[in-house]
Amino acid sequence: xxxxxxxxxxxxxxxxxxxxxxxxxxxxxxxxxxxxxxxVPSRLGLYFGGALAILLVGSINYALSLGFALTFLLAGMGLxxxxxxxRNLARLMVRAGRSEPVxxxxxxxxxxxxxxxxxxxxxxxxxxxxxxxxxQTIDIAPADTADAVLAVPAARRGWLTLGRVMLETRFxxxxxxxxxxxxxxxxxxxYPRPEASVLPPLAPSDRAGGARAHAQGSDDFSGLxxxxxSDSPRHVAxxxxxxxxxxxxxxxxxxxxxxxxxxxxxxxxxxxxxARLSRLAGWVLAAERAVAIYGLRLxxxxxxxxxxDAQRTACLEALALFQAx
Amino acid sequence: MSQAAALAPSTRPIGWQExxxxxxxxxxxxxxxxxxxxxxxxxxxxxxxxWRAAGVWNHSLLPSRWMLVVIVALGTAGxxxxxxxxxxxxxGVMLLFMFSGLKLLESRDQRDAAAxxxxxWFLAITNFLFTQSIPTALGMCVAVATSIAAxxxxxxxRRAPRANLRTAALLLGQAIPAALVLxxxxxxxxxxxxxxxxxxxxxxxGLSDTMAPGSLSQLSLSDxxxxxxxxxxxxxxxxxxxxxxxxxxxxxxxxxxxxxxSFAELEPPATGKRVEYTVLLEQHNxxxxxxxxxxxxxxxxxxxxxxxxxxxxxxxRTRLRYEMVSAIEAEPRPGELRRVLERARRLPQxxxxxxxxxxxxxxxxxxxxxxxxxxxxxxxxxxxLQYTLDPPLLGRDSVDEFLYVSRQGFCEHFSxxxxxxxxxxxxxxxxxxxxxxxxxxxxxxxxxxxxxxxHAWTEVYIGGTGWVRVDPTALSVxxxxxxxxxxxxxxxxxxxxxxxxxxxxxxxxxYNWEAMAHQWNLLxxxxxxxxxxxxxxxxxxxxxxxxxxxxSLLAFLGVFVxxxxxxxxxxxxxxxxxxxxxxxxxxxxxxxxxxxxxxEGPRDYSERAARDLPAAGAPIRSIAxxxxxxxxxxxxxxxxxxxxxxxxxxxxxx
Numbered sequence: 001x002x003x004x005x006x007x008x009x010x011x012x013x014x015x016x017x018x019x020x021x022x023x024x025x026x027x028x029x030x031x032x033x034x035x036x037x038x039x040v041p042s043r044l045g046l047y048f049g050g051a052l053a054i055l056l057v058g059s060i061n062y063a064l065s066l067g068f069a070l071t072f073l074l075a076g077m078g079l080x081x082x083x084x085x086x087r088n089l090a091r092l093m094v095r096a097g098r099s100e101p102v103x104x105x106x107x108x109x110x111x112x113x114x115x116x117x118x119x120x121x122x123x124x125x126x127x128x129x130x131x132x133x134x135x136q137t138i139d140i141a142p143a144d145t146a147d148a149v150l151a152v153p154a155a156r157r158g159w160l161t162l163g164r165v166m167l168e169t170r171f172x173x174x175x176x177x178x179x180x181x182x183x184x185x186x187x188x189x190x191y192p193r194p195e196a197s198v199l200p201p202l203a204p205s206d207r208a209g210g211a212r213a214h215a216q217g218s219d220d221f222s223g224l225x226x227x228x229x230s231d232s233p234r235h236v237a238x239x240x241x242x243x244x245x246x247x248x249x250x251x252x253x254x255x256x257x258x259x260x261x262x263x264x265x266x267x268x269x270x271x272x273x274x275a276r277l278s279r280l281a282g283w284v285l286a287a288e289r290a291v292a293i294y295g296l297r298l299x300x301x302x303x304x305x306x307x308x309d310a311q312r313t314a315c316l317e318a319l320a321l322f323q324a325x
Numbered sequence: 326m327s328q329a330a331a332l333a334p335s336t337r338p339i340g341w342q343e344x345x346x347x348x349x350x351x352x353x354x355x356x357x358x359x360x361x362x363x364x365x366x367x368x369x370x371x372x373x374x375x376w377r378a379a380g381v382w383n384h385s386l387l388p389s390r391w392m393l394v395v396i397v398a399l400g401t402a403g404x405x406x407x408x409x410x411x412x413x414x415x416x417g418v419m420l421l422f423m424f425s426g427l428k429l430l431e432s433r434d435q436r437d438a439a440a441x442x443x444x445x446w447f448l449a450i451t452n453f454l455f456t457q458s459i460p461t462a463l464g465m466c467v468a469v470a471t472s473i474a475a476x477x478x479x480x481x482x483r484r485a486p487r488a489n490l491r492t493a494a495l496l497l498g499q500a501i502p503a504a505l506v507l508x509x510x511x512x513x514x515x516x517x518x519x520x521x522x523x524x525x526x527x528x529x530x531g532l533s534d535t536m537a538p539g540s541l542s543q544l545s546l547s548d549x550x551x552x553x554x555x556x557x558x559x560x561x562x563x564x565x566x567x568x569x570x571x572x573x574x575x576x577x578x579x580x581x582x583x584x585x586x587s588f589a590e591l592e593p594p595a596t597g598k599r600v601e602y603t604v605l606l607e608q609h610n611x612x613x614x615x616x617x618x619x620x621x622x623x624x625x626x627x628x629x630x631x632x633x634x635x636x637x638x639x640x641x642r643t644r645l646r647y648e649m650v651s652a653i654e655a656e657p658r659p660g661e662l663r664r665v666l667e668r669a670r671r672l673p674q675x676x677x678x679x680x681x682x683x684x685x686x687x688x689x690x691x692x693x694x695x696x697x698x699x700x701x702x703x704x705x706x707x708x709x710l711q712y713t714l715d716p717p718l719l720g721r722d723s724v725d726e727f728l729y730v731s732r733q734g735f736c737e738h739f740s741x742x743x744x745x746x747x748x749x750x751x752x753x754x755x756x757x758x759x760x761x762x763x764x765x766x767x768x769x770x771x772x773x774x775x776x777x778x779x780h781a782w783t784e785v786y787i788g789g790t791g792w793v794r795v796d797p798t799a800l801s802v803x804x805x806x807x808x809x810x811x812x813x814x815x816x817x818x819x820x821x822x823x824x825x826x827x828x829x830x831x832x833x834x835x836y837n838w839e840a841m842a843h844q845w846n847l848l849x850x851x852x853x854x855x856x857x858x859x860x861x862x863x864x865x866x867x868x869x870x871x872x873x874x875x876x877s878l879l880a881f882l883g884v885f886v887x888x889x890x891x892x893x894x895x896x897x898x899x900x901x902x903x904x905x906x907x908x909x910x911x912x913x914x915x916x917x918x919x920x921x922x923x924x925e926g927p928r929d930y931s932e933r934a935a936r937d938l939p940a941a942g943a944p945i946r947s948i949a950x951x952x953x954x955x956x957x958x959x960x961x962x963x964x965x966x967x968x969x970x971x972x973x974x975x976x977x978x979x
Contacts, residue, residue, distance in 0.1 A: 034894065044439050051443045055450055060514050063643045065850040066453045066462055070469065072507035074446065076500030077473060079882065083889045084496065090894060118894075121488065123481040139483065172492045173476040174439070 030182050032167070034090035037180045039082060045175035048078060078175055085176040088122050088169045092140075096162070096186030097147065101316070103281070107134075107151035108188035110162050114148065116140040126168040130181075154190040157277065158324040162186040191316040192274065194282040199260065199290065232308030259305050260287055260294040262315070277319050284315045298322050336434045340482055341381050342489075346475035347432070347441045348374065351425050353468040354448035357455070358422045361415060363407050366423060369400060373426030380430075393431055400427075418451045435479045442472045457850050459842060470497055503885050510878040512871035513854040531609030532570050532758050532779060537580040538719050538727075541758070542735035545714060547776035550607055551760055552615055553843055554772040557601040561617075563762050565653045567782065567794065568615040568774060570759035572632040574668055576748075578676040579723060581741060581756050584668065589631035593621040597655025602772075605846060606645045612636040615759060615774075617651035618794065624648060631665065632755070633792075644851055657791030661753075666786060669753030677724040677745060684749030694752045694787050698795070701746055705800040710734065712802040736798040736805075740781040743797035753786035757794075761805075768840035902966050903955045910948055910973045914938070917978055927953055941978045948972050 041049065052075055059067030097111030110129070116122050119142050127148040128135035134153075140146040154160050168179040262283045267276045280296065287294040288307075295305035296315045301322070303314050339347075352374075359367050373396075380387040388396075400423045401411065408416040421444070428444050431437065449465045474493035481489060531551065533540065552568075574584025600617060614627055614635040623629050624647035626638045637645065687700045711733035719726045724742045727734050734742075740756050747754035761780035763772050782796040798805050861869045866877075911921045911930075919934045931949030935942035951969045 034890075044436075047439070047443070051446060055446060058450055062454060063515065063853070064450065064453045064457065065852055066457045066465070067450045068511070068513075069462070069504065069508055069849070070446070070450055070453075070465065072504040072511065073466075073469065073497070073500055075507060076503030077496050079503050079886055080496050080499035080889065083499075083886060083893060084492075086890065087893045121484075123484050139481075171480050172496060173473065174435075174480040175476075 030094045030184060032089055032092045032094070032180050032182065034086060037086050037089045037178050039086050039176050039178040042170055042174060042177040045078075045177075048074075048175050052078070077173075081173045081175050084172050085169060085178045087118075087120075088125065088171050089167055089178050089180050091117055092122065092125075092167065093117060094165075094167075094182050094184055096184035099186060099188040101189040101191055101313075101320070102154050103191045104154055104157050104193040106154060108154040108160050108190065110150045110152055110186050110188060112148045112150065112165065112184060112186070113145055114138060114140055115145045116142060118142065122169075122171075124169055124171040126166075128166045128168060129162070130164045130166055152188075154188065157190050157192040157274075157320045159321075160188045160190050162188075189317060189320055191320045192277040192281040194285050195275070195278040196282050196286075197279055199283055199286050199292075200262070200266065235308075260292045261297060261305070262287070262294055263297040264299060265297065273323065277322060281316060281319050284312060284319070288312045336436070337479075337482065338434055339432060339438050340478075342486055343435075343438055343475050343478045343482070344378075344381050346471050346478060347429060347438060347445075348378065350445045350468045350471035350475060351429060351441065351448070353464055353471065354445050354452060355422055355425050357452050357461070357464075358418055358448070361455075362419055362422055363403075365403060366400070366407075366419060369396075369403075370423055370426040373430045377426075377430045377432070387433070388430065393427065397427060414454060418454070421448055421451060438475060438479050442476055445469075445472045459845055470494065473497060499889055503882060506878065506881045506885065508852070509857070509860060510874050510881065512874040512878075513852075513857050515854050531607075531611060531776070532613075534571055534583045534611070535580050536573055536737050536741070536756060536758060536781060538723050538734070538738055538741070539716065541737040541779050541781055542714050542716060544779045545735065545777045549776045550839070551609075551774045551776050551778065552604050552606040553846075554605075554763070554774065555603045555770075556772060557603075560765060560772055561598070561600055561653055564799075565617075566762050567618045567757075567780075567796075568760040568763075568778075569618045569620070569633060569635075569757060570615055571613055572630075572634055572784075573756040573758060574632070576672060576741075576745070578673045578721070581744075584632060584755070586630040586632040586634070586665075588628050591620065591623050591629035592658070593650075594619050594652040594655035594658065597652030600651050600653055601649070602651075603646065603648050605843070605851070606641055606647070608642050608644055610640050610642055612638075612640050614641070614645075614647065616649050617653055619652055619655050620649065621652045622648075622650040631662070643853070644846055646847075646851055657787075657793055659789055659791045661786055661792070666753045669755050669786060670748050670751060672745065672748045677722045677749075679722075679725045680728055680742065680745055681749045683728075684746045687746075688750040691750075694785075697747070697750045697752050698785055698787065698793075701743065701750075702795065702800055704746075705739075705743065705797050708732070708801065710739070710801045712736075712739075712798065712805060736781045739797040739801060740783045743783050743795065747783070747785055755784050755792075757782050757784055761796075766836045766840050766843070768836045769843060771840065771843050773839065903952065903969065906966070906970045906973045907952050907956075910952070910976065913973070913976055914945070927956070938978055941976060944972060944976055948976065 052071055055067065055071040055074070058064070059071055093115040095113045095115070097113050099108055099110045102108050112127065114125070114127075121140065121142050123139040124137060125140065126135055126137050127150065129150045129152055132150075132152045134150045136148045136150065138146045138148050150162070150165070152160065152162070162184060164181050164183050166179055166181055168177060170177050262280050264276055264280060267279060271279070284294070284296070288311075291307065293305045293307050294311070294315075296303040296318060298318060301318055303311070303318060306314075355370065359370075362370075376386070376388070401420065404416050404419050404423070405411055408419070410416045411420065425444055425448055428437070428441050432441055445468060449468050452461055452465060470493060473496055474490050477489045477493045477496070478484075478486070481492075532544070571583055572586070573581035574586075575582040597619070599621065602617070604615065606614060614624065614637050616635050619633065620629065620635055623635060624637075627635050627647070628638065629635055683704075684697075687697050691697045691700060708728070710728075712735070713733045714735060716734045716738060717731045719731065719738075723738075724745045727738045727742050744754040744756050758779070758781045760774045760778040761782070762778050763774035765772050780798070782794060782798070784792040785795055786792050857874075858869065861867075861874075866873060907927070914934050915921070917938060919937050921930045925933070927949050931945050935945045938945065948969065951965065951972065955965055955969060
């Protein structure tokens with residue numbers, strides 16, 4: 001609701017800007033406008049009201065001037081507390097941080113950064129994820145930031161969006177409960193739940209030139225080859241890099257490792273889609289542990305064989321988003 | 326940062342900081358009550374405090390629930406045995422006093438802490454039942470501040486204690502404007518709403534409705550203030566200041582009692598010197614009001630009695646302020662009811678034979694009542710009876726013993742003896758009690774009458790003249806009326822502290838303090854429905870009803886909350902000057918019929934505006950360019966912002 005139409009701005013632009021609570025934020029920041037801070041008395045606040053009523057009736061009955069003064073001082077304190085409780089949330093800035101991918105069944109850790117633009121501290125702000133009930137209490141120093149990490153259970157693979165987050169505070173005296181909602185643009189990639197199972201047998205490569213005869217592992221050093229972007233940084237021959245311009249990767253001769261194809265189509269037909277993806281995700285992890293060179297084949301997608309963190313991430317991402325629900 | 330703690334703030338345990346604050350608040354509000362508490366209750370409460378303090382270090386020391394129930398039962402029974410009541414004012418306060426210890430002992434989590442805070446406030450207000458002096462008010466302010474600091478600490482236990490104290494102080498400071506408005510404008514109702522306990526006003530000092538030897542001299546040892554007076558014009562001479570109180574008619578040989586007169590219309594005296602003044606009467610839980618003899622007006626809610634007393638319709642249980650007009654040194658008015666005169670001659674048989682014989686000898690020699698009176702006055706002048714604050718105890722024939730044996734007494738002895746002699750001689754006479762004199766506070770010019778100014782004098786009825794005031798004390802000891810008690814008593818008598826001549830500095834201090842207390846009484850404690858009406862009519866609101874008060878109150882409080890909010894957010898308001906200038910620009914174009922639609926970017930908008938308003942096409946485009954450069958460019962130079970503002974201001978449409 002715009003209380004001040006555009007044309008009124010020239011008369012008192014500062015006040016109008018302030019009233020609308022729209023100090024220009026940076027990109028991606030959410031500013032909690034004070035009009036969006038809701039406030040009601042807490043249960044303690046209701047008791048407080050009752051206590052004030054008793055004090056007032058006693059003051060009237062015994063005609064205690066100072067009784068009135070005490071009652072009204074406390075009532076004024078209640079009003080000031082109401083304003084301060086609202087202030088504890090008003091103008092707070094929220095920015096969504098990065099959240100690392102997780103496996104289904106684990107908790108996605110959404111990171112939210114809160115910035116306090118004011119010159120006063122904001123203690124005891126409860127950050128609560130409405131969908132899951134995950135919550136954390138944070139204190140933000142004046143003109144400072146604080147992070148909240150919400151551990152939201154990730155039930156299904158695919159993108160998990162954070163959704164609505166409630167910020168709540170009862171500071172400074174607990175008589176009022178102020179809250180506001182934010183919906184930061186934050187999402188977390190959820191990989192399929194990995195199923196622990198035995199790796200499939202080596203399949204013949206469909207690459208021209210037939211199956212690779214040599215086996216590769218990481219046990220014994222067997223030479224250098226050109227660097228490929230999927231190579232693990234651990235295997236880069238940094239000494240050689242320092243000497244020459246070329247990036248080289250160390251090759252090791254193993255005994256049990258060969259190029260491996262993780263094939264969606266090769267899984268038993270009895271398994272449903274999610275079960276197949278779970279098994280494939282489990283294989284990706286197993287293959288990575290076994291330091292195998294592995295590729296992934298999905299209907300309509302294919303990831304060339306490789307090894308290392310990038311390969312692992314690419315495979316799991318493909319599995320997470322395959323026909324994403 | 327524990328997630329469990331965040332779940333239910335009310336079940337967090339009380340930490341030592343909260344405990345210290347709660348304890349401090351409770352101690353401040355409970356300590357004054359210890360003066361009224363029996364020794365065992367003080368012991369019990371202190372034990373409970375100490376017990377709880379021990380529990381801070383070792384939780385297992387805290388008592389179980391059934392133990393608490395036993396303590397409550399025993400303590401309540403003890404209070405009942407002590408006071409034979411649970412619901413009176415004092416027993417009620419004593420119960421609260423005990424519960425202060427019990428509740429603290431029982432407190433474990435933050436919900437309990439809040440209950441302790443509420444209890445602190447209740448105990449604070451009960452202190453005002455006993456005294457509403459400035460020191461008490463200050464003490465209770467400290468207690469309230471402490472309890473609020475405890476609430477803040479409960480709400481933010483991880484915060485630095487100093488920060489929490491600062492927040493509590495800020496809350497209280499911000500509360501003051503709202504409290505002031507509420508105090509002035511909250512619709513006041515004159516209490517009580519229901520019957521008060523019998524003992525509500527026990528222990529107030531003041532004149533009583535009886536007078537026996539020794540009763541007034543006891544009262545005279547008190548420095549307590551009876552009432553204060555503000556004279557409209559000059560303060561009359563001290564010797565003329567007879568503040569009339571209860572008139573005592575009936576004598577049983579020892580004690581004088583009230584005559585229970587009926588109401589009578591006041592006929593203002595035609596003679597005498599007219600004095601206008603305002604009285605601020607301290608509460609004394611009796612109906613009578615004090616006024617200079619003779620009253621020429623009756624205050625609101627008061628009645629005039631046939632014996633010249635003024636009484637309030639309800640007992641004076643709060644400090645009462647009333648306007649008065651009196652005529653001092655007015656001529657008596659002849660005429661009195663026969664039954665009153667008969668009653669004013671009555672004496673019990675078989676008391677004071679010597680005094681009776683003396684009176685009868687005067688009667689035999691004298692031709693008229695006037696002559697009897699003259700002889701009595703001469704007798705008192707001649708006899709040189711001694712005036713003392715410490716009169717010896719008298720036996721059955723108190724008047725005889727005073728006149729012939731001890732020959733020293735206080736004003737009750739003088740007046741009692743004089744009236745006895747008059748009645749024995751057949752002349753109607755009565756005892757008038759009240760106050761004589763007073764002193765001017767040099768600091769604020771208020772005239773102060775204390776309990777030590779309590780006095781008793783007499784009135785004698787002379788046919789054809791009326792009731793004539795005779796002060797037998799003044800006859801024997803002229804200094805009493807001219808110079809006050811201190812000059813009149815014999816050296817060596819124990820005077821009230823403030824009347825001692827050597828303590829001049831103390832008196833000065835006291836004058837200053839009392840001047841302040843007087844203002845406090847007038848402005849703060851005396852603020853009642855009447856004063857509220859006066860205040861509002863001062864601001865031009867006549868006959869305000871509670872609806873007017875409530876609506877103006879709500880308006881004030883609304884402004885207060887909004888203002889406070891604006892003030893608190895002021896640091897966070899950093900309006901962007903570029904945006905302000907742009908909004909002003911959009912407003913100017915909008916007034917020309919080219920309003921910006923929400924989806925339009927600055928470039929599209931300015932292009933459209935420049936097309937629609939070709940006369941100002943160039944400046945519109947340049948403003949838009951400048952705005953885009955400032956808004957989205959890398960550097961926002963201050964002089965560019967100034968230029969943008971200037972150009973927007975200078976924008977003309979030809």
